[in-house]
Each structure stands twice: as C-alpha cells, then as structure tokens.
Amino acid sequence: MRMTAAVRRLVGFAIFVFAAGSAFAQTPSPALLVLEKGDGSLAIVDPTSLKIVARVPAGTDPHEIVASDDGKFAYISNYGAFATPQHTLSIVDLATQKPLPGVDLETLVSPHGLQFADGKVYFTAEGSKVIGSYNPANNKVDWVLGIGQNRTHMLVVKENATRIFTSNVNSDNITFLERNKNADASGWSATFVAVGKGPEGFDVSPDGKELWAANSDDGTVSVIEVANKKVSQTIDVAAKHSNRLKFTPDGKLVLVSDIRGGDLVVLDAATRKPIKRINLGHGIAGILIVPDGTRAFVAVSPDNNVAVVDLKALTVTGRIATGNGPDGLAWAVRK
Numbered sequence: 001m002r003m004t005a006a007v008r009r010l011v012g013f014a015i016f017v018f019a020a021g022s023a024f025a026q027t028p029s030p031a032l033l034v035l036e037k038g039d040g041s042l043a044i045v046d047p048t049s050l051k052i053v054a055r056v057p058a059g060t061d062p063h064e065i066v067a068s069d070d071g072k073f074a075y076i077s078n079y080g081a082f083a084t085p086q087h088t089l090s091i092v093d094l095a096t097q098k099p100l101p102g103v104d105l106e107t108l109v110s111p112h113g114l115q116f117a118d119g120k121v122y123f124t125a126e127g128s129k130v131i132g133s134y135n136p137a138n139n140k141v142d143w144v145l146g147i148g149q150n151r152t153h154m155l156v157v158k159e160n161a162t163r164i165f166t167s168n169v170n171s172d173n174i175t176f177l178e179r180n181k182n183a184d185a186s187g188w189s190a191t192f193v194a195v196g197k198g199p200e201g202f203d204v205s206p207d208g209k210e211l212w213a214a215n216s217d218d219g220t221v222s223v224i225e226v227a228n229k230k231v232s233q234t235i236d237v238a239a240k241h242s243n244r245l246k247f248t249p250d251g252k253l254v255l256v257s258d259i260r261g262g263d264l265v266v267l268d269a270a271t272r273k274p275i276k277r278i279n280l281g282h283g284i285a286g287i288l289i290v291p292d293g294t295r296a297f298v299a300v301s302p303d304n305n306v307a308v309v310d311l312k313a314l315t316v317t318g319r320i321a322t323g324n325g326p327d328g329l330a331w332a333v334r335k
Contacts, residue, residue, distance in 0.1 A: 027094045028053065029334035032288070032297055033074055034306055035062045038324025042074065042092055047290070047297075050308065050320045054097040059090035064154075066114045066121065067094070067332035073136070074330065075121045077111040078102075085109040085127045089134060094332055103134055105141060113154035118161050124152045131155055131166060145186060147175055156204050156211075167199045167213060168192075174199060174213055174222075176229050191229050195222035201244035201287075205269070206251040214242035214256050221245065221256065223272065235272055237265045243285050248311060249293040257284040257298060264298055264307075266314060276314050280307045288329035299326040 032045040035058060042058040042065065045051065058065075063079040074094055080086030089103040089111060105111060109127035116122075120142070121134040129152060132144040149168035152175070156165045164177040176191040183189040196215030204211050204226070211224040219242065221235040240260035247254055247269065256265040262283050266276040281300040288297045289311070296309040297320075306326055308318035 026053070027097060027332070027334075029071060029332070030290075031071075031094065031332045032306075032320075033065055033067060033330040033332055034297075034299070034320070034322055034326050035065050035076065035286075035328040036323035036325060037062055037301070037327045041323060042076065043322055043326075044094070044097065045306075045320055050318050052320070052322070055323075056092050056097055057090075057099050058092070059088060059099075059102060060086050062090065062328065063112055064114045064328040065330045066116045067330045068116055068136070069119070069335070071332040071334035073100075074332065075114060075116065075134075076328075077114050077123060079110055079112050079126075081110065082127075087111070089121065089123065094334075103139070103141070105132075108132060108141070108144065113152075113166070115155060115157045117157040120161075122155060122157050122161070122164070124155050124166060126151050126153060131164065133161075145177070145188060147190070149173065149175065149192070153200055154202060156202070158204065158208065165202070165204065165211060167202050169198050169200055169216070172197055172199065172215075174202065174211065174224065176226075193224055193229050193231065195224070195231060196220045196234065201242065201246075201257070203245050203247045203254075205247055206249060212245055212247070212254055214239070214245040216241050216243065216259075221254075221267070233272060235267070235274075237267070237274055239263070239265060244287045246287045246289055246296075248289055249291060253311065255287050255289070255296060255298075257287055259283045259285050259301070262300075264296075264309065278309065278314065278316065280309075280316065281305070285327045286329040288331060290331065297329055299329060301325050301327055 034043040044054045059078040074092040076090040078086040087105045091100040108125040113124040150170035162179040166175040180189040198217030199213040202213040223233040239258040243259035254267040264278045281303040286299040306320040
C-alpha cells in the first residue's frame with residue numbers, strides 16, 4: 001500500500017517522537033539518584049540538565065541509596081524507624097529503570113547506612129544493633145557483625161573492607177572496627193570513641209588521617225585522629241540538628257547539613273572554622289559532592305527540592321524540583 005505524503009509525514013513525526021522519548025528515558029551517565037522518601041520513589045536525574053528522566057518505586061520508607069561500582073544497579077535501605085521497622089534492601093536496575101526483587105534481611109531490622117565496597121553492599125541495621133554485607137553475586141547476606149550500640153546509623157568502609165567506622169547516635173560514640181588476626185572469634189577488634197550528643201553524619205578525610213562526626217543534638221563537630229582514636233577538637237558549628245557531613249575530594253572543605261535550621265555550613269578543614277553558612281530552605285539532609293569537587297547536591301527535604309551548590313563560589317546555582325521529602329543521594333557512573 002502506497003502512503004500519501006501527509007501519511008508519510010505523520011509516520012515520520014511519530015517515529016521521531018518515539019525515538020526522542022526513548023532517548024530521554026535513558027539513564028544518563030553520570031546520573032544523580034535522589035530518594036523521594038515521602039513518595040517511596042527513586043528519581044533518576046540528569047545532572048547536566050537538572051531534569052528528572054525517570055522515577056522508580058523504591059520500597060517502603062527509603063532512606064539511603066548507593067550505586068554499584070559499574071553504575072548498573074542502585075541499592076536502597078528501607079528503614080521504617082521505630083514504629084514499623086522494615087527489613088529489606090530494594091534494588092533498582094538503572095539501565096531498564098525498573099525495580100528488581102529486593103533483599104529480605106529477615107531478622108535484621110531498620111537498615112539504614114549503606115556503602116558499596118569490594119563488590120558488596122555494606123549496611124547498618126539499627127534495630128538489630130549490627131552491620132552486615134549483602135553479596136549481589138550470590139544474592140545472600142554473607143556477613144553480620146554485632147556492634148552492640150544504640151542506633152548504629154551510618155558507616156564508612158575503608159581499605160578493602162579491613163577497616164569500618166560507624167556512628168552510633170544514641171550511644172554518643174563512633175565505632176572503629178579493624179580486621180585483626182589477634183581479635184576475638186569474630187576476627188574484628190572494636191574501639192568506641194566518645195563524641196558529642198547524637199552523632200549521625202560523619203566522614204573520613206581523603207588522606208585517612210581524621211574522622212569528623214556531626215553531633216546532631218548539640219550543634220558540634222568532633223574531630224578524631226584516626227591513628228590514636230582520640231578526639232582532638234570539638235568545633236561549635238551552631239547547627240540546630242546537624243544531619244550529614246562530607247569532605248570535598250581535595251580535603252579542603254567540610255560540608256555540614258542542618259536538617260532543622262536549613263543552613264549548609266561550610267568549614268575550612270585546615271583551620272577547622274566555619275567560613276560560610278548558606279541557607280538553602282527550611283531544612284536540609286543528604287549531601288552528595290561530585291567526584292571532581294566542583295558541585296554539591298543537597299537535599300532540601302521540607303521544600304521538596306535539591307539545591308545545586310558551586311563549591312568554588314559557594315553559591316547556589318540551581319534547583320531540582322522533586323517529589324516529597326528528598327533525602328538520600330547517590331552518583332551512578334556506567335562502566
């Protein structure tokens with residue numbers, strides 16, 4: 001059957017729209033991943049255009065998110081807090097933008113902090129006072145270690161998973177875990193370093209020499225010397241409730257989010273003093289600094305947006321409108 005010129009134009013337009021729509025729906029690389037906690041969804045964002053290209057279900061009460069090293073999958077902790085604690089990790093295929101069967105942690109409840117390291121997903125389980133690892137290769141939780149502290153919230157895994165740090169909010173301390181052949185049957189030795197009230201977000205400096213912990217309940221930051229496991233200084237950052245803390249990749253700046261005050265507090269790591277406060281809204285949570293250190297994405301949870309901060313000028317250069325309660329953020333680079 002021969003097509004008229006008008007029909008050919010219509011078919012051509014339809015093919016163009018379909019192709020354009022398919023291209024738009026593809027997950028960019030790199031991609032900014034934003035958990036919309038209030039909606040139970042994951043927003044996949046093009047970090048160049050600042051546009052959301054897709055949304056994927058993220059399970060019940062999603063809090064934190066990490067991407068696999070190859071950028072193909074995202075792993076999400078389904079928290080549930082205290083009233084209805086959850087016990088799952090959700091998984092998203094970033095290529096197809098579809099949820100995959102999740103991981104049932106069974107008796108390990110209220111998973112929260114996450115890190116992808118050595119091919120595994122390391123997680124905290126607040127309600128069970130443990131940390132563990134999930135191995136995607138065999139779809140199993142292959143390691144669990146009791147911490148014995150109250151609200152083990154976030155974790156940082158270092159040195160081929162031979163050293164792990166955790167923040168224990170209601171125990172007011174930071175755990176230093178070291179794999180040690182002379183330790184007990186677990187193979188790990190633990191040191192608990194007392195800090196301020198309610199440590200939540202923390203980070204280890206890029207050179208590995210210091211750990212900075214944001215104490216949510218007293219508006220301070222504790223600086224710990226990693227070598228001797230002692231607090232060397234406590235910095236008053238005047239935060240109403242500090243939530244997250246991140247070093248820039250060059251180790252020169254430290255960013256602290258205030259979930260109740262709405263300020264992003266910027267500190268000079270060398271002088272250990274605040275150099276700027278940037279008000280981003282009514283409260284801010286998750287912080288993600290891009291690998292080249294030029295920008296930070298900061299979740300402004302009550303205002304349903306993610307702010308883009310230029311880390312050279314220390315100014316806001318854009319906003320990403322999101323769903324309800326953006327919080328956990330991750331960066332996915334396809335390899």
